[in-house]
Amino acid sequence: MTVVEAVRGDLTRQHADVLVNAANSSLLGGGGVDGALHAAAGPALLAACRRLRAEQLPDGLPVGEAVATEAGLLSARWVIHTVGPNRNAGQTDPAQLAACYTHSLDLAVRLGATSIAFPAIGAGVYGWDPATAAEVAVHAVRSHPTDGLELIRFVLFNDPLLAAFRTALEDTAQ
Structure with missing residues (x-):
């Protein structure tokens, strides 16, 4: 059985096989989660993206x-980069946001990962x-095959995101 949880923390300090990057389409770094992961990973991540x-x-x-x-x-084996839809630019289809999670899960399973850590894709800028x-993310994860993923x-x-994800997890646990 796969454990699905929400925690408050710094994604760059997570110990998991896969850390998911809420990237921009260039893959060459940016702000928010993307910038933090690139900074913490050192030059190898940027070189791989290039x-x-x-x-x-x-x-x-x-x-x-x-x-x-x-x-x-x-402290991960891989970074999976995914590009969320930019709601501020008119990309409002929740299916695109869900695809970030499902495609990341598919790739993690193909890589042989047993653990994956996601940020709140799309919930920043x-x-x-x-x-x-949170609703889109949790529904995407709970309704998608997670073969081999244990966590x-x-x-x-931040606390508002943590509360939203915990509520979504509780709502889907019934």
Whole structure:
């Protein structure tokens, strides 16, 4: 059985096989979770992302898709990068947000990971409100196959997000 939990914390300090990056489509770093992961991982993460852009993703990573790289100095084996829909730019389809989670889970399973830590994708500068972001994320995770994953952790950086994710987890536990 897969444990699904929500904790308050710093994603860059999580011990998991996979840390999920709420990336921008360039994959070359940015603000928020993306910037924090790049800073903590050191230059290896940026180098891996530059290789992806040069070899596989010349136009960047599309919204909802996921791709993995090495984790650099992070306490993880891999970083899975996914691009959330930017609600502030008119990307309001919850299915795109759900795809960030399901495609990341699919990739983690293919990599052989047993644990994965997610941020609240889209709930920062991309404008998704905490309750909606949490409902979409939890529903996507709970309704998707997680073969081999023992732990799925949502790592939230503030109390309103933590409360929203805990409420969504409680609502789906019945």
